[in-house]
Amino acid sequence: MNLKTEYLHFLKDNFNGLKIKMPLFYNWDLGLRFDLQKEFTNPVDNDNNNCFNEVYHRAKKLFEFCFEQNDTVYLSVFSYKWRKQRIKKSNYIFKLLKADSKTEYVFDKVANRYEPNEKWNRLLIKENINNINIDNLIIGLCNTDFPTMLPCIREEVYLMNIDKKLIFHIYDDRGLDILATEKKVLNDIYDRFDEWILEYDREKIKNQLNK
Secondary structure, eight states: OOHHHHHHHHHHHHSTTOOOSSSGGGGSSSEEEEEOSOOOOOTTOOOHHHHHHHHHHHHHHHHHHHOOTTOEEEEEEEEEOOTTOOOOTTSHHHHTBOTTSOOEEEEEEEEOSSSTTOEEEEEEEEEEGGGBOHHHHHHHHHTTTOTTSSSOOOSEEEEEETTTTEEEEEEETTEEEEEESOHHHHHHHHHHHGGGBOGGGHHHHHHHHTO
16 A cells, blocks of 8 residues: 555544645544643733744644654645645755655645645655654744744644544644544643633533533
């Protein structure tokens, strides 16, 4: 079975019907949405470094709770296809992988993700967490709207924990979504990080988890 077929089977078996696009939280009936930004308390506080350090801190702690060092993941990376643009081996995502790892990957294209007739390039990677520079991946995704802040990853990147049947998506510095197939998995995350749940969606989340 090739990598693409294996990936599609994983989605069908565990997240059948899920659309892998933003906002991911609203595309599935079991999920969490987290606020990565600290509470705004000082209208004259311009300490951007401090603000972003909190964003990175929250994203890293949530990731560490959801993934273990021996977990295997799919990275589903989407880049809007403009004319003849495509994802290349020079893409920053590849720089996050250990040079000596035997990474499985495949390039393909996906149509109609958000609008009819649009096209997206997709890079699909299967790798062990140990072989990925997770710190720079997290920072780069949090910086997605700030190209002058490096590293910066402009693509949509969905991390799928094959072992725990869980999907982790940082959409920008504001927040991230976590989907799973079992309530217990999400309940454990909710109970540990309930103070970071996005208040706008808290009631919806509590209803999903029977809180």
